[in-house]
Amino acid sequence: xxxxxxxxxxxxxxxxxxxxxxxxxxxxxxxxxxxxxxxxxxxxxxxxxxxxxxxxxxxxxxxxxxxxxxxxxxxxxxxxxxxxxxxxxxxxxxxxxxxxxxxxxxxxxxxxxxxxxxxxxxxxxxxxxxxxxxxxxxxxxxxxxxxxxxxxxxxxxxxxxxxxxxxxxxxxxxxxxxxxxxxxxxxxxxxxxxxxxxxxxxxxxxxxxxxxxxxxxxxxxxxxxxxxxxxxxxxxxxxxxxxxxxxxxxxxxxxxxxxxxxxxxxxxxxxxxxxxxxxxxxxxxxxxxxxxxxxxxxxxxxxxxxxxxxxxxxxxxxxxxxxxxxxxxxxxxxxxxxxxxxxxxxxxxxxxxxxxxxxxxxxxxxxxxxxxxxxxxxxxxxxxxxxxxxxxxxxxxxxxxxxxxxxxxxxxxxxxxxxxxxxxxxxxxxxxxxxxxxxxxxxxxxxxxxxxxxxxxxxxxxxxxxxxxxxxxxxxxxxxxxxxxxxxxxxxxxxxxxx
Amino acid sequence: xxxxxxxxxxxxxxxxxxxxxxxxxxxxxxxxxxxxxxxxxxxxxxxxxxxxxxxxxxxxxxxxxxxxxxxxxx
Numbered sequence: 001x002x003x004x005x006x007x008x009x010x011x012x013x014x015x016x017x018x019x020x021x022x023x024x025x026x027x028x029x030x031x032x033x034x035x036x037x038x039x040x041x042x043x044x045x046x047x048x049x050x051x052x053x054x055x056x057x058x059x060x061x062x063x064x065x066x067x068x069x070x071x072x073x074x075x076x077x078x079x080x081x082x083x084x085x086x087x088x089x090x091x092x093x094x095x096x097x098x099x100x101x102x103x104x105x106x107x108x109x110x111x112x113x114x115x116x117x118x119x120x121x122x123x124x125x126x127x128x129x130x131x132x133x134x135x136x137x138x139x140x141x142x143x144x145x146x147x148x149x150x151x152x153x154x155x156x157x158x159x160x161x162x163x164x165x166x167x168x169x170x171x172x173x174x175x176x177x178x179x180x181x182x183x184x185x186x187x188x189x190x191x192x193x194x195x196x197x198x199x200x201x202x203x204x205x206x207x208x209x210x211x212x213x214x215x216x217x218x219x220x221x222x223x224x225x226x227x228x229x230x231x232x233x234x235x236x237x238x239x240x241x242x243x244x245x246x247x248x249x250x251x252x253x254x255x256x257x258x259x260x261x262x263x264x265x266x267x268x269x270x271x272x273x274x275x276x277x278x279x280x281x282x283x284x285x286x287x288x289x290x291x292x293x294x295x296x297x298x299x300x301x302x303x304x305x306x307x308x309x310x311x312x313x314x315x316x317x318x319x320x321x322x323x324x325x326x327x328x329x330x331x332x333x334x335x336x337x338x339x340x341x342x343x344x345x346x347x348x349x350x351x352x353x354x355x356x357x358x359x360x361x362x363x364x365x366x367x368x369x370x371x372x373x374x375x376x377x378x379x380x381x382x383x384x385x386x387x388x389x390x391x392x393x394x395x396x397x398x399x400x401x402x403x404x405x406x407x408x409x410x411x412x413x414x415x416x417x418x419x420x421x422x423x424x425x426x427x428x429x430x431x432x433x434x435x436x437x438x439x440x441x442x443x444x445x446x447x448x449x450x451x452x453x454x455x456x457x458x459x460x461x462x463x464x465x466x467x468x469x470x471x472x473x474x475x476x477x478x479x480x481x482x483x484x485x486x487x488x489x490x491x492x493x494x495x496x497x498x499x
Numbered sequence: 500x501x502x503x504x505x506x507x508x509x510x511x512x513x514x515x516x517x518x519x520x521x522x523x524x525x526x527x528x529x530x531x532x533x534x535x536x537x538x539x540x541x542x543x544x545x546x547x548x549x550x551x552x553x554x555x556x557x558x559x560x561x562x563x564x565x566x567x568x569x570x571x572x573x
Contacts, residue, residue, distance in 0.1 A: 345530065414547035415529060422554040429562060446566050453514070453563045456556060479517055486514040486563050489507055493570060 007217045009227055012210055016231030018157045019209025021238075023106045023288035024099075026280075028200045029243055030262035031350060037196040038252045040189070042243050043182055044196040049236030051197070051401070052204040055361045055394040056232050057384040058368040060225035063211045064382040065371070067220040071211045072360050073305065079367035079374065083431050086311050088363045090427040093302045094420065095356025097333065099202065100295030101340035102349040103288040104134045110284030113261045117269075117277045134341040137292060138334050156290055163283050164242055171245040171271050194404040195413075198354050201401065203239060205357040207231050209294075221381025245271070292337065299333030300326045311431065347412035351405055355420045362398040365391035443494035450490025457483030504571050511567025518560030525553035 032041035062075045077085035115123040246267035268276035304326045307316035320327040368391045384390045405413030460480035528535045
């Protein structure tokens with residue numbers, strides 16, 4: 001392993017920036033500014049940076065103590081084993097699916113913005129064929145991923161930083177006077193502020209790529225924690241600067257219509273003219289394509305790892321004979337990206353991506369506390385300061401942030417929360433079915449599921465005459481009857497085997 | 500015993516299909532594909548609730564159907 005450790009502090013910082021700086025800034029800033037907090041989203045960005053810094057302290061300690069491949073999955077596996085690590089792996093996969101889908105949506109959006117500069121008729125064509133373009137993009141990336149194409153992370157980061165710096169410098173000539181960047185102290189505006197923080201959180205999440213890359217970094221005990229801190233501070237400064245300028249030149253109350261460019265593209269075209277519009281649209285396209293590719297590779301790696309550990313079917317480990325890549329896992333993950341990407345439900349995807357990431361953050365902080373208790377003599381080259389306040393603050397803030405969009409009664413957030421909880425339920429049942437071998441437990445589970453179906457069937461039959469329209473009456477009664485009989489069959493088959 | 504296996508197969512497959520269709524209906528309703536929100540007269544504020552109920556019903560139906568099919572195949 002030692003001969004593979006080639007990267008120094010600078011490369012580690014680039015790795016962190018490469019994971020974090022991406023397409024998210026285009027879609028999330030726009031949503032946060034026009035639909036949520038207005039100018040006070042700048043403060044939400046700073047708050048996001050602080051939350052990220054707190055959790056990165058936990059990441060730093062864990063990555064320095066356990067610098068193996070696997071990141072969050074490894075930390076939770078060592079700390080808790082079994083179901084928690086399975087849950088962390090699944091949440092990470094889930095978040096990656098939603099990020100990939102969101103990136104695919106942004107790709108089409110930015111393609112539309114690019115054509116709007118010099119060929120508005122093609123822009124209409126792009127916006128009318130969103131699903132076709134997303135499927136086309138993902139299919140091309142599947143082929144590239146199976147062929148084992150490498151990404152040019154350093155190049156993309158350098159290009160992005162250069163574009164942002166040019167943007168900031170050219171804005172010097174403008175008088176920037178963004179109003180109300182600090183949220184009002186009232187219950188409503190504070191709820192909106194925290195909900196905004198939850199929505200823009202994915203802008204920082206990607207920097208944990210640095211933790212995943214820890215095995216390649218020289219002297220990880222020192223370099224990984226330093227790189228995490230430097231990356232967090234750099235990201236916060238760059239995002240703050242870009243958002244401050246964008247908010248300063250684009251009025252909050254401007255009239256917007258469908259097909260208008262997002263906040264950042266709009267600000268670039270105001271400050272830098274058509275050159276800025278093209279430059280930012282190209283940056284958005286490259287970043288989103290790169291993010292879809294990364295998300296697909298992360299998903300296939302997680303699915304492959306979990307399959308190797310016996311949690312998922314072996315077929316996901318199948319390696320392509322010619323290219324040596326996990327092609328079944330790549331194709332399986334891509335189908336989910338296509339499904340959610342073509343839905344076009346941006347707000348849904350934004351919250352759903354946050355949901356998985358924030359829960360993983362909470363699990364990482366929990367793992368830190370558990371490892372301090374379980375393995376007090378573990379060699380820790382870096383220790384999170386102010387323990388246990390730091391991980392506790394990380395857990396509380398992660399869970400609280402998840403609840404604010406729901407308190408705001410955002411229909412998309414509620415739907416994403418319910419869907420994600422449903423997926424977590426599937427994960428738990430899958431784990432139980434895969435890993436619990438004792439026949440008695442299997443029979444108890446079967447009786448429980450049978451009971452639920454039996455109850456659901458009776459409820460459906462009782463409610464059908466009250467709520468169902470006449471056209472659906474017979475279908476609902478039939479569904480209810482099937483549920484009752486199937487439930488009874490499950491109960492009868494397993495109940496007598498329990499005692 | 501053979502009759503019960505046949506019964507398990509029939510109801511297992513039927514419930515599995517109902518489960519999958521419920522899941523598909525949940526997605527179609529939420530994304531308003533085929534204008535289903537208008538067809539079912541579903542108010543937007545209740546969509547998350549519909550998504551949850553249909554989703555849970557779908558999950559448990561698929562699992563229950565899977566158990567019955569497993570009994571038939573074993």
